[in-house]
Amino acid sequence: MQRNTKQREVIAACFSDEAGPLSVYQVHALAREQYPSLGIATVYRTVNALVEAGMLVPVVIGGTTRYGLAQKCHHPHFYCNKCDHAFCLESNPAVTTRLAPKGFVVSEYNLVVSGTCPSCTSENRRRH
Numbered sequence: 001m002q003r004n005t006k007q008r009e010v011i012a013a014c015f016s017d018e019a020g021p022l023s024v025y026q027v028h029a030l031a032r033e034q035y036p037s038l039g040i041a042t043v044y045r046t047v048n049a050l051v052e053a054g055m056l057v058p059v060v061i062g063g064t065t066r067y068g069l070a071q072k073c074h075h076p077h078f079y080c081n082k083c084d085h086a087f088c089l090e091s092n093p094a095v096t097t098r099l100a101p102k103g104f105v106v107s108e109y110n111l112v113v114s115g116t117c118p119s120c121t122s123e124n125r126r127r128h
């Protein structure tokens with residue numbers, strides 16, 4: 001019981017605005033820094049429990065299901081093709097409203113732009 005609570009805490013702490021939505025594998029890699037014996041099956045189970053509890057929402061970005069904070073992930077995301085990370089972008093209601101033709105009311109959207117993130121871009125520059 002004690003052990004499960006600790007695991008859940010470590011997994012829940014991986015999710016933040018800065019981290020962006022994370023895949024189960026990314027959560028596993030992050031959580032293991034705090035809890036080296038953590039298994040992938042536990043991460044799956046805990047992430048599902050957090051979705052059921054309403055803390056996380058699944059978002060498909062770059063062909064992978066990732067999980068973001070339920071209250072916060074209603075905004076566009078940036079997907080980096082190189083490091084396979086998703087980043088939260090600031091939401092801009094003016095832009096989203098303009099995407100929908102006249103007469104259409106936007107209630108939800110899942111907008112993803114992709115390319116390379118700043119750290120992957122600077123890695124490229126160094127190599128060339």
Ligand SMILES: [Zn+2]
Nearest residue numbers: 068072073088
């Ligand atoms: Zn987000």
Ligand SMILES: [Zn+2]
Nearest residue numbers: 080083117120
């Ligand atoms: Zn990147």
